[in-house]
Amino acid sequence: MSNRRNNIIPHIDWITIGLYGVIVLIGWINIYSAVFNPVHPNIFDFSQRYGKQFVWIMTGFAMAFLVMISEASFFPAFSYPLYGMFVFADLVVRFVGRNIAGSHSWFRIGEIGIQPAELGMFAINLGLAKYLSNEKNTTNSKKIRWIAIAMIVFPMLLIIIQNETGVAVTYVAFIFVLYREGLSGNILLIGFLTIVLFILALVGNKFIISIILAVIALVAFLIFSRRKVKDITRIGGILALSLAIIFGTNYAFNHLEPHQKKRIQVFLQQNVNNSKEGYNLHQAEIAIGSGSYMGKGYLQGTQAKLNYVPAHATDFIFVTPCEEWGFVGATTIVILFFVLILRLIFLAERQRSPYSRIYGYGVASIFFIHVAINVGMNLGLVPVIGIPLPFISYGGSSFWAFTLLLFIFLRLDADRLQILR
Amino acid sequence: MNALLSNRKYIIGGIFLVVCISCIVRLFYMQVIDDSLKLDASNETFRHITQYPPRGCIFDRNGHLLVSNEAAYDILVTPSQVKDFDTNSFCTDLGIAKADFISGLKKATIQNTAYHASVFMKEVTPEIYAAFQEKMYKYHGFTSQVRTVRRYPLKIAPHILGYIGEVDKNLCERDPEYKEGDYIGISGVEESYEDDLRGKKGVKIEMFDAMNKEVGDYKNGKFDTLPVTGDNLTCSIDAKLQEYGEKLMQNKAGSIVAIDPRTGEILALISSPNYDPNMMVGSVRAKNYARLLQDSIDVPLFNRALMAMYPPGSTFKTIEALIGQQEGVLDENTVYSCPGAFHIGNVTVACDLRHGPLQLEKAIAYSCNTYFCNVFMSIMSNKKYHSTEEAFASWRRYVTSFGIGVRPDIDLPSGLRGSLPTENYYDKFHGKGHWKGSTIISLAIGQGELGVTPLQLANQAAIIGNRGYYYTPHIIKGIGDKPASKKYTTKHFVPIESKYFEVVADGMCDVVNDGTAAASKIPGVVMCGKTGTAQNPNGRNNSLFIAFAPKDTPRIAISVVVERGGWGADWAAPIASLMIEKYLTDTIKRAEIEQRMLNGNTIQYLAEEKTAPKKKHNKHTTKPVRMASIKKPDQ
Structure with missing residues (x-):
């Protein structure tokens, strides 16, 4: 045992750990600035969020260390039980969970709150890796493909029921994993087109869009088809589906929760009142814009610190570096994340074991979707969805979850030469 | 198969790259290109409080x-920050109606946008402000500033x-x-x-x-x-003298200007009717201003001391006497005989008495028109000059040196230059070469086209008192610790030798001793004065007086104009004497004259004249308090 533990050290990917360390450090000093309290200027003051975040970071490091000294084979072995536990917890939390701010997603054990949804990406990633890495299961089989999709969609629905739609949206990230493992590329295209249609239906004139779609379908039929019944049904089917999306959108939209409707309207800039529902985004944009090229300087920001930007330590944490470090600093953070994600893809690709590869892709995809949505919503590129920016947002459970996610992969990666799993 | 799938990493990486670049482009747009956001940030966070x-x-x-x-306190509002609060209590605290509140907000928004503070209510009294200020924290969007x-x-x-x-x-x-x-x-x-x-x-x-809560100074006030x-x-005014002068001038239209001839400092400058300056303060100003402006009879906003022009009348004879001497056509022994009028060609200037033969000093004392018409004629026909035009131009230069026809360089915003025609004016009016001394003989007795302001008259008295020089009259002695501007400490000389002034001063002394203003003699003070009774085509004559005292070392020079007062000796001279007595002795020993002056009312003549402008003369039913005594010839 001790031998092997010593052995893995040269195989650990220190580059990733270095990137992780830099991002964590940036996150911590950024929280210090975002919620800076002149009465408690000590960054280790535990009554303040920066002091607390230091505790979360240290415990996170401890967890990472524990993961690194554990047996790599532990994770594939416990993938299904962990996935099962998660699904079970999500089923139960609906009935026994505490209602916090309209969402039934929290277990309360004494003072500690646990939100199964936050662990979801973690459990799904393990389960999916285990399932798809099974040698008998290849994504070429339709049945396998549907089961894999169900493994994602089922907990997603459970979480939507809990009113944690934002978290559920992040599960879309697994589409990249499925794609890498053989799912047709059309699925990405269809997903993309669906979003486009959805937006068009909300902002445009439905009838004009329908006519344009019909014309496109006709042209497609004339150019590509061999004028067979099969082609007619296929193109006709796509057209019908598109029209259904377009006309169904309003129905679906009207049945969204009011706050979700507002968020989408804000994103689309429809009837936005900047002092009401548009306030968050408007203030975030003002703060980001005020950063200019080089920013106002560390601790010199005003907009976030003076509470103009709500949730400026959590969901809108990205505002503070934008304001204080300007375009240069904000871009640096975006690039750091991008490099980390690319590094993870690189590591995933070098795995011999499909389990490790799938898991690695899952980690990369989860990081990607969080960074893309969080940064995107800060910048007004996507509707406001309450999810954290990995390692940067204030909060213990999300920090731990991302750290665990990452270090399990690093543990698997360190073990890549040992066994073909 | 697996190798093929492995290529999908490029597609996935590509998608990630596209998203990453979109974010960076968006950042670049928001932070570097779009300036509007920066402005918004400083607008909502910083308040530049004046x-x-x-x-x-x-x-x-x-x-x-x-x-x-x-x-006083201004209440400011930033409409965008006005949040729900008890409007009723707000309106009660400020003592306004709810409609005012709403219209006030609208006005502020239109005036200065919803995101800037603008004045909601002006100059709130300290009492109202005290009550309001206690609750101001509740009224989001409202702040105050002290004015x-x-x-x-x-x-x-x-x-x-x-x-x-x-x-x-x-x-x-x-x-x-x-x-x-x-x-x-x-x-x-x-x-x-x-x-x-x-x-x-x-x-x-x-x-x-x-939350619109003040969180402190930006960078600890580094940029404040x-x-x-x-x-x-x-x-430079003497408040006691000014106050006394204003009292003396009550119910009279006209003005008093008193100057310290040693410095040019104005000791009192009174224009009557006037108003309480406190009427022009705060929220009542607009209303009061309109009221004062509409008063077309009293015209209280009009500063007569600087802006009203009067013919100087006989006060001008002093200047005539000085010019004549300097030009060599007159000396103290020159005698002209007065038959009761001055005749030349078809021009006749009446004199009030047959003064008989007079020398210069007594001519001034009795204000003999005949004498000064002769003086004027000798100036105009001086052999030194080739033409009347030339003689007139020379005469005019002398007059100008006394500040007449010249805009005063006083440190008040306005001041008339007065009226002193040029030879060109007469050339145009009568034709070149078609006028001579007799044509413009009214100038000899300060009538005709001449016009002076009370300030110029006072300065004239100062020049005579100083025997030939003056400091530009000014109203401010010192600014902070610094003395007044240098232009007020420069002596200006008139081009007349000081020896010529003595006889004029003697004559002016006689005016008060046994001349036209003998009733205005001040016990214990040697005052030199000169009456003027300026003709006024619209009605009663204007009463004028210039004086300085004491005779040899004058400390005060004064001019008094009482519009429609009649004889110079009736109103202007006594008022001037009271002013001088007050200033030099600080007590008034002549209570009877003082009472008569304080109670006198001459503004009624002006009012009658203005309300019935067509009538040549007044038919007043109630006689004003008038001087019953001496009516010395004086025109």
Whole structure:
């Protein structure tokens, strides 16, 4: 045992750990600035969020260390039980969970709150890796493909029921994993087109869009088809589906929760009142814009610190570096994340074991979707969805979850030469 | 198969790259290209709070406070931050109706956008403000600023001090020193010394958080500027004399100007009717101003001392006497005989008495028209000059040197130059070469085209008192610790030798001793004076008097004009003598004259004249208090 533990050290990917360390450090000093309290200027003051975040970071490091000294084979072995536990917890939390701010997603054990949804990406990633890495299961089989999709969609629905739609949206990230493992590329295209249609239906004139779609379908039929019944049904089917999306959108939209409707309207800039529902985004944009090229300087920001930007330590944490470090600093953070994600893809690709590869892709995809949505919503590129920016947002459970996610992969990666799993 | 799938990493990486680049492009747009967001940020976080400096106070020459400051409070509103609160209690606290509240908000929004603070209510009294301020934390979006308003504790000298008011919009655009809503001196000393009085505004940059709570100074006030208090001014007037003069002039139209001939400092400058300067303060100003402006009979806003022009009448004979001597056509022994009128060609100038033969000194004392017509004729026909034009031009230069026909360089915003025609004027009027001394003979007795202001008359008295020089009359002695401008400490000489002044001074002394104004003799003070009774085509004559005292070392020179007062000796001379007595002895020993002057009413003649302009003369039913005694010939 001790031998092997010593052995893995040269195989650990220190580059990733270095990137992780830099991002964590940036996150911590950024929280210090975002919620800076002149009465408690000590960054280790535990009554303040920066002091607390230091505790979360240290415990996170401890967890990472524990993961690194554990047996790599532990994770594939416990993938299904962990996935099962998660699904079970999500089923139960609906009935026994505490209602916090309209969402039934929290277990309360004494003072500690646990939100199964936050662990979801973690459990799904393990389960999916285990399932798809099974040698008998290849994504070429339709049945396998549907089961894999169900493994994602089922907990997603459970979480939507809990009113944690934002978290559920992040599960879309697994589409990249499925794609890498053989799912047709059309699925990405269809997903993309669906979003486009959805937006068009909300902002445009439905009838004009329908006519344009019909014309496109006709042209497609004339150019590509061999004028067979099969082609007619296929193109006709796509057209019908598109029209259904377009006309169904309003129905679906009207049945969204009011706050979700507002968020989408804000994103689309429809009837936005900047002092009401548009306030968050408007203030975030003002703060980001005020950063200019080089920013106002560390601790010199005003907009976030003076509470103009709500949730400026959590969901809108990205505002503070934008304001204080300007375009240069904000871009640096975006690039750091991008490099980390690319590094993870690189590591995933070098795995011999499909389990490790799938898991690695899952980690990369989860990081990607969080960074893309969080940064995107800060910048007004996507509707406001309450999810954290990995390692940067204030909060213990999300920090731990991302750290665990990452270090399990690093543990698997360190073990890549040992066994073909 | 697996190798093929492995290529999908490029597609996945590509998608990630596209998203990453989109974010960076968006960042670049928001942070580097789009400037509007930056402005929004500083607009909502920073409030540039103007720190208004207290305006300088004004003191009289003896240190009595003439103008001081009092606190008033402006209530400001930032409409975008007005959040739900109890409007009823708000309106009750400020004593306004709910409709005012709503319209006030609208006005502020239109005026200055919803995101800037604008004035909601102006100059709230300290009492209302005290109650309001306690609850201000509840009224989101409302703040206050302290302003100072002017107070005039002595209620005197409105025309000198002037008043302040909100700055004109056009000026705001031209001068960055002013912003809309700022105060600026509009007339009087407030206007002419605006730059010294206003001080320098300071700016305090305060940061406000999202709850509109002040969180402190931006960078600990590093970028703040402190307001600099305006300079205090020391006015040359003697408040007691000014106050006394205003009392003497009550119910009369006209003015008094008193100058210290040794310095040119104006000791009193009274224009009557006047008004309480406190009427021009704060929210009541607009109403009062309109009322004063509409008073077309009294015209209280009109500063007669500087802006009213009168024919100098016989007071001008003193200048005539000086020019004649300097030109060599007259000396103290020159005798002209007065048959009761002066005849030349078909021109006749009447004299009130047959004075018989007179020398210069007595001619001044009795104000003999005949004598000075002769003097004027000899000046105009002086052999030194080739033509009447030339002689006139020379005469005119002398007159000009006394400041007549020249805009006074006084430190008040306005001042008429008076009327002194040029030879060209007569050339045009009569034709070149078609006029001579006799044509313009009315100038000899200060009538005709001549016009002077009371200030010019007072300065004339100062010049005679000084025997030939003057300092430019001015109203401010000192600015802060500095003395007045250098232009007020330069002697200006008239081109007449000082020896010629003695006989004039003697004559003026006789005026008071046994001449036209003998009733105005001051016990214990040797006063030199000259009456003037200026003809007025519309009605009663204007009563004029110039004087200086004591005779040899004059400390005060004065001019008094009482419109429609009649003889110079009736009103102007006694008032001037009382002023001098008050200034030099600080007591009035002639209570009877003082009472008569205080109770006198001559403004009724003016009112009658104005209400019935067509009638040649007044038919007053109630006789005013009038001098029953001596009516010395005087025209």
